[in-house]
Amino acid sequence: MKFKFKCLAMVVALTLIAAACGGDDEVEPTATTAAPAITSAPATTAAPQEEPMDEEEPMDDEEPMDDEEPMDDEMDVMIATDIGVDLDAGVITVGMLSDLTGPFGGLVGLVVAGVNAYWADVNEGGGIHGLQVELVYRDTVYSVDNHVQFYEELKDEVVVFGHSTGSPHTVAIREDLEADGILAIPLTWYSGWSDPALNANLLSHGTPYCLEAMNMVSYLHDVLVAQGVDSPTMAVASFPGDYGLDSTEGAKLGAAALGMDVVYDGSGTLIPGQDNAPIGNAIAQSGADIVWVTANAATFTEVYGAAISQGFEALWSGAAPTWSPALVAPDSPIKDAVARDFYGSIYFSPIIENNPGTEFLRELMGKYAPEVPLIDYVVEGFVEAMILHEALNVAYENGDLTQGGVLAAAKSIENIDFRGLAPSESYVGGPNERLQRQIWITRPDPDALAAGTSPTGIRVIERAFTHQIAADYVFEEACYKLS
Amino acid sequence: MTAEVMSGVILGQAEHSQLAGAVVSGLSLGTIYALLAMGFVIIFKATQVVNFAHGALATVGAFITAGVAVELNFPGRFLDVHPLFGWSISVMTALVLSALMGIILERIFLRPMVGEDLFSVAIVTLGMNVILMTIVTDYIGPDPRSMADPWGDAVADLGFVIIAHTEIAQFIVAVALVLLVAAFFRSRTGIAMRATAFDQEAARAQGIKVGAIFAIAWAIGAVLATVGGIFGSVYPRRVGVYSDTALLVFRAFPAIILGGLDSVVGAVIGGLSVGVAEALAGSYLNHPWFGTGFSGIVPYLLMVGVLFIRPYGIFGTEEIRRV
Numbered sequence: 001m002k003f004k005f006k007c008l009a010m011v012v013a014l015t016l017i018a019a020a021c022g023g024d025d026e027v028e029p030t031a032t033t034a035a036p037a038i039t040s041a042p043a044t045t046a047a048p049q050e051e052p053m054d055e056e057e058p059m060d061d062e063e064p065m066d067d068e069e070p071m072d073d074e075m076d077v078m079i080a081t082d083i084g085v086d087l088d089a090g091v092i093t094v095g096m097l098s099d100l101t102g103p104f105g106g107l108v109g110l111v112v113a114g115v116n117a118y119w120a121d122v123n124e125g126g127g128i129h130g131l132q133v134e135l136v137y138r139d140t141v142y143s144v145d146n147h148v149q150f151y152e153e154l155k156d157e158v159v160v161f162g163h164s165t166g167s168p169h170t171v172a173i174r175e176d177l178e179a180d181g182i183l184a185i186p187l188t189w190y191s192g193w194s195d196p197a198l199n200a201n202l203l204s205h206g207t208p209y210c211l212e213a214m215n216m217v218s219y220l221h222d223v224l225v226a227q228g229v230d231s232p233t234m235a236v237a238s239f240p241g242d243y244g245l246d247s248t249e250g251a252k253l254g255a256a257a258l259g260m261d262v263v264y265d266g267s268g269t270l271i272p273g274q275d276n277a278p279i280g281n282a283i284a285q286s287g288a289d290i291v292w293v294t295a296n297a298a299t300f301t302e303v304y305g306a307a308i309s310q311g312f313e314a315l316w317s318g319a320a321p322t323w324s325p326a327l328v329a330p331d332s333p334i335k336d337a338v339a340r341d342f343y344g345s346i347y348f349s350p351i352i353e354n355n356p357g358t359e360f361l362r363e364l365m366g367k368y369a370p371e372v373p374l375i376d377y378v379v380e381g382f383v384e385a386m387i388l389h390e391a392l393n394v395a396y397e398n399g400d401l402t403q404g405g406v407l408a409a410a411k412s413i414e415n416i417d418f419r420g421l422a423p424s425e426s427y428v429g430g431p432n433e434r435l436q437r438q439i440w441i442t443r444p445d446p447d448a449l450a451a452g453t454s455p456t457g458i459r460v461i462e463r464a465f466t467h468q469i470a471a472d473y474v475f476e477e478a479c480y481k482l483s
Numbered sequence: 484m485t486a487e488v489m490s491g492v493i494l495g496q497a498e499h500s501q502l503a504g505a506v507v508s509g510l511s512l513g514t515i516y517a518l519l520a521m522g523f524v525i526i527f528k529a530t531q532v533v534n535f536a537h538g539a540l541a542t543v544g545a546f547i548t549a550g551v552a553v554e555l556n557f558p559g560r561f562l563d564v565h566p567l568f569g570w571s572i573s574v575m576t577a578l579v580l581s582a583l584m585g586i587i588l589e590r591i592f593l594r595p596m597v598g599e600d601l602f603s604v605a606i607v608t609l610g611m612n613v614i615l616m617t618i619v620t621d622y623i624g625p626d627p628r629s630m631a632d633p634w635g636d637a638v639a640d641l642g643f644v645i646i647a648h649t650e651i652a653q654f655i656v657a658v659a660l661v662l663l664v665a666a667f668f669r670s671r672t673g674i675a676m677r678a679t680a681f682d683q684e685a686a687r688a689q690g691i692k693v694g695a696i697f698a699i700a701w702a703i704g705a706v707l708a709t710v711g712g713i714f715g716s717v718y719p720r721r722v723g724v725y726s727d728t729a730l731l732v733f734r735a736f737p738a739i740i741l742g743g744l745d746s747v748v749g750a751v752i753g754g755l756s757v758g759v760a761e762a763l764a765g766s767y768l769n770h771p772w773f774g775t776g777f778s779g780i781v782p783y784l785l786m787v788g789v790l791f792i793r794p795y796g797i798f799g800t801e802e803i804r805r806v
Contacts, residue, residue: 106625240775269769271776273730277508277720278765278778285501298627298725305719309638309647310504324626326722331553331629333636333718 082402084159085131092131092392092401095138095158097150097173098187099165102142103272103296107321107377108165111187112137114361114381115163117368118389128392140165144172155180160406162388163187167242170202171482177201183391183407185384189347190242191250192478194431203387203410205425206347206380207436209243209319210250210479211470213292215439216345217254218467220290220315231259235288235314237266237279237303239295242482244268247294247319249479257469263288270295270303280306291316297324301334308337317343325375325457328446335446344442344458348379348422352454353440353463355420357382374455383422390416423464431475438464503644505766506759511650513758514657515715516735520742520750521664522707523732528680528745529700531601532593535608537708538729539615543584544709545716545724546619548577549628566633573631574713578706585705586698593701594694612729620726627716627723636718653714660710661751667703668747676700680745708732734761737782741789743799752797757782 079085084093096115099108115135123132136158138150147169154161155176161184164170170186177184178201185203186193191211193204207215217234224232234255238244248267255262264286266279270293280303283291291307291314293300300322323344328335351358351374361382365374372378387410395401395409416425426434441462448454519541526534534540551557552573559569592611596604634648667673679686679696687693715731716724738757742749765778795801 109625266769268775271779273727273734274776274779275512275734275761275765277512278505278762278769280719281501281504281508281766282769284504298721298727301627301722302720305636305721306508308636309719310499310645311638311640326626326629329626329629329722331631332722333632333634334722337636 078399079396080400080402080405081159082404083156084403085401087131090127090131092128092133093158094133094135094160094162094388095151095154096135096163097138097140097147097154097161097165097169097184098163099142100137100139102140104142104165104321108187110372110375110377111163111381111384113369113372114365114378115385116381117364117372117378118382118385120368121364122385122389128389129396131396133392135162140169142166142169144169148172148176151176155182158182159401159403160388160391161185163384167192167482171198174198174201181404181407183403183410185387187380187384188242190478190482191246191475191480192242192482194435194475195478196431198478201407203391203427205383205387205436206422207439208250208479209247209294210253211435211437211473212319212345212347212439213247213250213294214254214257214473215437215465215467215470216317216343216441217251217260217290217292218258218469219441219462219465220317220343221254221258221260222467224289224315229289231261232289233261233263233287234290234292235264235266235283235286236262236292237264237270237283237295238268238293239270239272239299240268242480243319243321244270244294246478246480248292251292253473253479254467254469257473260290270299272296272299276302277306279303281310283307284310284312287312289314293318293322295322297322297327301327304338304341305334308334308341314341315343316341317345320344320346323456323458325449325455328444328449328457330446330450332446335444339444339446342444344444345439346376346442347436347439348376348383348418349420349463350376350440350442350456350458350460351379352448352456352458353420353460357419357421360419361421376456379421383418386418386421387416387425435475437466437470437473439466441465499645500643501766505762507644507646507650509759509762510755511653511720511758512762513738513755514653515711515731515754516738516758517751517754518657518660518707518711518714519732519735520739520754521661521747522704522711523735523739524742524745524747524750525664525707526700526704528747529676530589530593530697531604532608533601533605534704535605536588536611536615537704538732539612539619540581540585540705540708541712541715541732542724542726542728543615543619544577544581544705545630545712545728546623546628547580547584548574548709548713549630549716549724551577551580552631553629570631570633578709581705581709582702585701585703588705589698589701594697597697616726616729623724623726627721627725629723630713630717632717634718647719649714649717649719656710656714660707664703664707664747672696672699711735734779734782737786741782741786741796743796745800746796746798749796749798757785760785 081087098112099105119133127133140146140150151173164184165187167188167190170188183201189206189209191208193199193202221232236248236251238248245268252262264283269279270276276299284307293303300318327338349355349358365372390413391406391410394413395406398409411427413427423436423438440460442458442460445454445457445459448459449457523534523537526532552570557576558572592607596607637648638645668677675691676696678691679693683693712728715728738753739750742753760781761778764781768777789797
């Protein structure tokens with residue numbers, strides 16, 4: 001009997017070790033300052049102090065502390081701090097509410113890899129004027145409850161949330177962000193983030209799902225018309241929720257503007273884990289010329305496979321997260337059909353493009369995370385990190401690294417140049433002035449994937465493309481309103 | 484292009500029958516459910532264990548198949564044979580490995596639990612499920628692992644309906660496995676398993692090695708789960724095994740209950756019924772009035788309806804207890 005239990009214990013131990021090997025590195029939060037303070041810091045410190053001061057600060061100090069002496073003869077900058085910035089230790093603490101192991105864990109893992117590599121480089125180069133940036137991750141597993149819980153846990157430890165995965169999740173903390181005066185960068189492309197009523201404490205970026213879909217279906221419409229198709233028709237199918245419905249609303253707005261009939265409307269009908277083949281059969285029955293699907297790659301496969309197994313051919317496209325290189329992998333049974341039918345879109349420059357941004361990214365990823373595959377979501381990580389970098393820089397230059405100071409600094413940024421990785425962003429002006437409308441249009445490239453020249457299995461056919469329908473769209477409110 | 488849309492319901496007419504397409508799709512799904520349900524029922528019948536790790540067995544089995552066929556490229560790296568023959572050898576190898584996995588899991592996790600109450604044993608299988616899924620999810624990652632089956636996206640046009648070659652293969656394999664299981668229960672070992680299922684102590688008294696019967700039941704269960712997992716991971720359903728392949732078993736639970744928890748015949752009939760009902764609901768009841776994902780609850784409605792009439796399932800054994 002003892003032997004049995006020993007065996008069992010060994011198996012359990014080995015299992016736990018195996019599971020732990022694949023775990024995510026979690027950065028533990030550092031000590032935080034409890035009360036607001038204004039202290040001085042050298043403007044051009046090359047490295048943080050090695051021994052952090054351990055002085056207790058008053059809990060309810062309305063008078064700013066001014067007990068720090070200049071480190072040297074350099075000109076000092078007076079920096080106000082409250083939470084998440086420890087000038088003594090030379091650390092800025094940033095919260096990251098990320099889905100690391102949930103349904104978007106694979107995608108977010110790549111984003112996070114980009115974020116980490118970018119900040120590793122910044123920190124190695126001296127950080128934000130000598131202050132090292134520490135990222136404190138919490139794995140939300142794409143649960144709104146976890147998201148809210150971890151927000152509450154971190155809000156008194158961090159100066160800003162550098163990442164917030166998911167629209168409903170970000171909505172769930174939006175009012176708290178406003179009440180607490182904290183800034184967050186959402187990892188979601190919901191059109192509602194351009195609504196001034198929703199984005200007071202958010203730094204959204206990239207082209208929203210709605211305008212992405214509007215652009216793509218308009219582009220495909222033009223392709224078919226150029227091929228002599230008189231009145232192309234469209235079918236749409238999507239996940240429920242902001243991602244799916246914001247996107248299909250955009251597709252339908254585009255179709256309406258072009259006078260294109262929607263012959264099958266499966267908005268919100270795709271459910272991960274259920275049998276989605278009937279939706280594919282219904283799309284095949286509709287005989288649509290253009291099919292717009294907003295899902296993930298697994299669900300897209302079910303719909304697409306069911307439709308083409310009925311002999312159905314059309315131009316297919318979908319929101320960026322619908323694509324996976326696995327669709328055109330050498331062993332994929334549908335790689336030829338996908339290469340024939342599919343048009344992809346993405347909100348930023350794919351990594352296979354050659355521009356200063358992608359070269360910079362490839363260099364940093366090779367240096368800090370060579371094991372991470374260069375899939376395009378790494379670019380999103382760099383974009384998020386560059387936005388935060390700019391906000392922290394401006395806040396420092398304003399002399400205010402408090403939570404409110406970082407928020408105010410971020411909202412005053414007129415231009416962030418991503419070196420070609422993405423269209424430049426501005427956080428000044430109304431939504432119609434600053435709304436991103438550009439997408440990169442791609443086609444599947446199984447040969448490039450097999451040859452290893454395109455890890456994402458795509459080639460770019462249009463760069464920073466905006467269709468006239470999308471350019472003329474006047475933004476008044478979110479395409480799909482979150483309830 | 485002439486079809487008319489009314490809130491997600493297609494009212495058009497096409498060359499191939501939508502009804503026939505939905506029925507074929509449902510039967511295809513139903514055979515996967517039936518294979519998974521058969522494995523579950525055989526384990527339950529022989530060992531009285533409600534195996535909540537069955538989805539994990541299907542996922543791990545399919546993952547092993549992908550590993551043998553693609554990663555190891557066995558036997559392709561040694562032999563230049565016809566793709567169908569080569570793939571069949573890959574699958575047979577994977578099935579042997581899956582059977583071994585079933586035997587090892589039974590020996591390590593379940594054998595020490597013999598004599599414990601059924602609830603405790605069921606909880607152990609939940610723990611097994613967590614362990615296996617954690618490991619396999621880590622290995623699979625975000626992208627699917629291809630099965631590299633020899634049929635690819637080939638289809639057969641029967642005029643009124645189009646069927647994928649994989650679906651034809653699936654029907655043939657499912658029928659063959661049902662016949663094999665039926666033959667097994669008429670063999671000496673199968674009769675021993677039925678005796679064990681009827682009364683373990685009496686079977687042991689007759690010289691039947693109950694432990695060996697348990698191991699065989701888990702081996703057969705793991706093999707059937709693997710075949711279900713393989714066909715749930717090929718065209719036209721998927722392009723490979725994902726970690727969510729395990730969800731197929733949860734969708735097959737209504738089939739198991741509906742057919743009767745201890746009936747192999749019931750598992751087959753239940754699987755096919757639930758598959759067709761789900762596909763028809765997906766095709767014809769996909770209307771906003773029913774709400775999103777209505778087809779997903781149709782199997783449960785069907786199950787509840789049957790249980791109202793036959794509380795032990797269509798083919799389940801009625802249990803009579805002295806009070």
